[in-house]
Amino acid sequence: MTALEELMELSREPYNPLVKDWKEKGGKVIGFVCSYVPEEILHAAGLLPFRITPTGCTTTLEADAYFSRINCTFCRACLQMALEGKFGFLDGLVGINPCDHIRRLWDLWRLKAGLPFMKILSLPHRVHEGAVEWYKGEIQIFKGEVEKAFDTQINEDSLGKSIEIFNTSREWIRKLYDLRTKENPPLSGNEVTRIIVALLHIPREEGNKLLERLLNELENRKGISDYRARLMVAGGACDDPEFIEVIEKAGGLVVTDSLCFGSRYFFERVKTDDDLLRSLSMAYLNRPFCAGMAGGERNRLNFNLEMAQRFSVNGIVFQKIRWCDLWGGEAFYLGEKLKELGIPYLSLEREYWLSGQEQMKTRVQAFLEMIGK
Amino acid sequence: MTTADQKSNILEIIAKAYVNWFNAAKPENKWTLEPAVKYFEEAVKAREMGKPVVWGSFVSQPEIFWAMDMFPLTMENFSFLLALLPGNMGHKYIDIAERHHMADHLCSYNKTMMGLAFSGDIPKPDIIVHPLQPCDSGRITYSNMAEILGVPAFAIDIPLLRTERGYSYVADEFERMVSFLEEHTGRKLTYEKLKEAMEWSNRAYAYYFKADELKKNVPCPLGEAFIPPFYMAGRVECAEYAERLYGIGQAKVEKGEGFLREEKIRLGWFSTGAYFDMGMQPWIRKEFGASIVHTMLGSYPGPIEDISTTRKIFEGLARQLLELPMARETGGLAEGWMEYAIRICREYKLDAVFLTLNMGCKNAWALAKLLKDEIADRVGIPTLILEMDALDSRVVSSESIRSAITNFFNTILA
Numbered sequence: 001m002t003a004l005e006e007l008m009e010l011s012r013e014p015y016n017p018l019v020k021d022w023k024e025k026g027g028k029v030i031g032f033v034c035s036y037v038p039e040e041i042l043h044a045a046g047l048l049p050f051r052i053t054p055t056g057c058t059t060t061l062e063a064d065a066y067f068s069r070i071n072c073t074f075c076r077a078c079l080q081m082a083l084e085g086k087f088g089f090l091d092g093l094v095g096i097n098p099c100d101h102i103r104r105l106w107d108l109w110r111l112k113a114g115l116p117f118m119k120i121l122s123l124p125h126r127v128h129e130g131a132v133e134w135y136k137g138e139i140q141i142f143k144g145e146v147e148k149a150f151d152t153q154i155n156e157d158s159l160g161k162s163i164e165i166f167n168t169s170r171e172w173i174r175k176l177y178d179l180r181t182k183e184n185p186p187l188s189g190n191e192v193t194r195i196i197v198a199l200l201h202i203p204r205e206e207g208n209k210l211l212e213r214l215l216n217e218l219e220n221r222k223g224i225s226d227y228r229a230r231l232m233v234a235g236g237a238c239d240d241p242e243f244i245e246v247i248e249k250a251g252g253l254v255v256t257d258s259l260c261f262g263s264r265y266f267f268e269r270v271k272t273d274d275d276l277l278r279s280l281s282m283a284y285l286n287r288p289f290c291a292g293m294a295g296g297e298r299n300r301l302n303f304n305l306e307m308a309q310r311f312s313v314n315g316i317v318f319q320k321i322r323w324c325d326l327w328g329g330e331a332f333y334l335g336e337k338l339k340e341l342g343i344p345y346l347s348l349e350r351e352y353w354l355s356g357q358e359q360m361k362t363r364v365q366a367f368l369e370m371i372g373k
Numbered sequence: 374m375t376t377a378d379q380k381s382n383i384l385e386i387i388a389k390a391y392v393n394w395f396n397a398a399k400p401e402n403k404w405t406l407e408p409a410v411k412y413f414e415e416a417v418k419a420r421e422m423g424k425p426v427v428w429g430s431f432v433s434q435p436e437i438f439w440a441m442d443m444f445p446l447t448m449e450n451f452s453f454l455l456a457l458l459p460g461n462m463g464h465k466y467i468d469i470a471e472r473h474h475m476a477d478h479l480c481s482y483n484k485t486m487m488g489l490a491f492s493g494d495i496p497k498p499d500i501i502v503h504p505l506q507p508c509d510s511g512r513i514t515y516s517n518m519a520e521i522l523g524v525p526a527f528a529i530d531i532p533l534l535r536t537e538r539g540y541s542y543v544a545d546e547f548e549r550m551v552s553f554l555e556e557h558t559g560r561k562l563t564y565e566k567l568k569e570a571m572e573w574s575n576r577a578y579a580y581y582f583k584a585d586e587l588k589k590n591v592p593c594p595l596g597e598a599f600i601p602p603f604y605m606a607g608r609v610e611c612a613e614y615a616e617r618l619y620g621i622g623q624a625k626v627e628k629g630e631g632f633l634r635e636e637k638i639r640l641g642w643f644s645t646g647a648y649f650d651m652g653m654q655p656w657i658r659k660e661f662g663a664s665i666v667h668t669m670l671g672s673y674p675g676p677i678e679d680i681s682t683t684r685k686i687f688e689g690l691a692r693q694l695l696e697l698p699m700a701r702e703t704g705g706l707a708e709g710w711m712e713y714a715i716r717i718c719r720e721y722k723l724d725a726v727f728l729t730l731n732m733g734c735k736n737a738w739a740l741a742k743l744l745k746d747e748i749a750d751r752v753g754i755p756t757l758i759l760e761m762d763a764l765d766s767r768v769v770s771s772e773s774i775r776s777a778i779t780n781f782f783n784t785i786l787a
Contacts (some may be wrong), residue, residue: 019626032623066739066742066743067738067739068741070478070732070735071735071738072735073513097533098738099507099509100735100739101509101735101739102734103706104739104740107739107740107743108707110745111707119691120533122533123533124530124532125505125512125528128529130545130546130549131530131544134542135633137538292512292513294503295519297516297520298520306486322478323478325476325508325509325733326481326509326512326513327480328475328476328478328513329514329516329517329626330511331474331476332474332475332476333517333520333521335474336473336474357634357640361546364740
């Protein structure tokens with residue numbers, strides 16, 4: 001099997017063979033929902049950090065007994081699968097508060113399903129020097145909690161090594177994205193989404209080996225030329241490759257993104273030449289901002305513009321899950337600014353699970369026609 | 374009479390509305406409106422008087438602004454007042470916001486204020502200061518608004534948990550905020566001015582708190598407070614109002630009298646109400662003999678204990694900030710609201726609870742069922758959960774809300 005085939009396979013089911021193997025060997029798996037959770041701490045403790053994606057969930061009947069219809073379907077789907085026991089392979093959950101929905105997911109999961117290890121971090125919602133110190137403190141407390149719960153020690157050496165492993169992932173992903181700047185990129189957006197989802201669900205060492213192999217394989221892979229326009233996808237959490245596929249089936253090739261399951265997650269390297277906990281805090285907070293960071297409009301706009309230019313995109317497709325206020329605000333702001341700058345922009349609202357594909361495809365096709373592609 | 378079609382300075386419209394309400398009020402009730410009449414008269418003239426105008430949220434504290442001779446305007450207050458005006462002027466601004474592609478699912482308080490900002494019907498502020506609580510909708514709206522208006526803004530970061538470390542972080546945020554204000558206004562905060570504002574604020578909060586404690590009596594001696602401290606604390610009028618309110622309540626308790634002649638039900642309203650229908654609460658009282666003993670937005674924390682230094686004041690304000698109405702309930706984790714709700718149900722001897730949840734209120738909606746079950750299990754009283762919008766009467770009509778309330782009361786009184 002090629003590395004690409006392996007990664008595609010691993011992306012299909014969260015509880016994939018590598019996770020099963022890890023568990024069978026006595027390893028512990030700790031879930032987390034948001035990219036602001038410092039995975040390196042978990043890794044340094046010998047745990048498998050696992051970014052939760054409620055893949056395959058299409059109804060939330062039980063979860064909706066607690067959540068309401070005006071709550072995010074990503075969170076409702078996570079709770080649904082937790083209530084069904086589909087995350088039973090997790091040994092713990094690390095919570096955080098990037099938004100109201102995820103904060104309440106934490107509450108409801110904790111109170112109605114539960115897992116043996118459950119700790120939450122208090123994320124700053126404004127990035128400044130004081131926030132870096134605050135979050136460093138949070139990470140320090142969290143480190144102590146992990147050490148105590150799993151009877152382990154996370155020292156400078158082990159943490160430094162974990163950071164290097166995750167930095168390696170970041171470096172490989174950057175190289176992967178560099179290939180997408182070509183006129184004929186070797187990978188579709190659908191494939192890249194699957195690669196990233198797979199990476200977030202397997203031991204990172206294995207992921208890095210697969211990435212290295214993949215980059216070698218891609219040197220000989222024929223580039224994609226059959227597309228009408230080069231597009232960038234921006235917005236809130238989007239781990240669904242089928243959503244990207246709808247865009248691509250309409251003729252748009254997704255060559256880059258500004259997503260927390262994409263560039264915003266991977267692009268910032270953690271320094272290892274200083275106080276490691278502070279370096280983690282600095283890197284995680286100074287990534288291109290989530291919409292949850294107050295005053296981050298210009299930061300996000302500049303990142304979007306930089307990515308759009310670097311990847312020679314013809315237009316930006318913004319997407320968000322219905323009821324998300326933070327990305328709703330961003331949709332409004334970004335739309336106004338891109339209009340002023342004359343950059344073609346399409347805003348799509350969706351549920352976590354794919355629905356209304358034909359309407360969405362029609363809208364993308366209309367967008368491509370509008371931009372003359 | 375002001376209507377939705379008039380284009381005018383909203384500050385002047387609201388100021389005139391208060392004067393009209395004051396003139397129409399019975400002599401014995403005029404005192405309840407005097408502080409707001411004075412406040413809005415000053416608001417209209419603030420710029421002319423050379424005061425920097427600061428827009429802020431209702432889950433915040435104005436004392437520092439008063440101490441720096443600035444003029445704070447609470448934007449949610451405008452959203453609320455516009456919904457009260459004939460023709461529900463709020464609708465106009467909600468529609469403006471949505472026409473500008475503001476997400477329709479954002480809170481109507483935030484849509485109204487954004488529409489107001491877009492319309493130009495209110496002069497732009499000099500600064501925006503907003504704590505990052507109690508919800509996503511407020512967080513993103515103020516942030517967007519600052520960018521769209523091109524106004525310098527400071528967001529006070531709020532930690533998730535109520536811990537000493539968290540309070541210290543917020544106190545540090547106040548220090549950073551003051552530096553920001555000094556840089557952008559050229560004004561300096563002095564301890565003496567801050568202490569003076571805090572003394573008046575503490576007096577107000579002390580009497581509000583004591584008035585609230587009186588409501589534990591059966592029958593409940595007081596109705597709603599009209600002058601909330603979130604934009605008035607630090608002003609003399611607010612302290613005098615709170616003291617007078619407490620005095621009225623105390624006198625009733627001494628006579629064994631209630632606000633209602635006959636109190637049949639003691640109700641806790643643990644959410645925002647349908648403010649576009651100000652007749653609803655009097656109707657509930659009259660129709661069902663229900664005393665509205667506790668409301669989310671009408672119950673305030675106590676004063677700050679130590680105002681001996683600027684830092685101590687900031688530390689006290691930090692604690693108080695996280696205990697302000699709505700932050701107290703919907704900030705933090707679920708247990709915060711649940712334990713607070715249970716305590717209120719017990720101490721105020723409630724018979725029933727309303728959760729008339731605003732459509733924009735995502736994090737409250739996610740806890741509604743848990744809260745209802747917890748109250749039923751531990752206190753044994755029923756909760757009415759009702760979907761509505763606090764300001765936009767087009768979402769769920771007043772008639773529908775009243776119908777649901779009637780059914781609820783008929784069931785529990787049967």
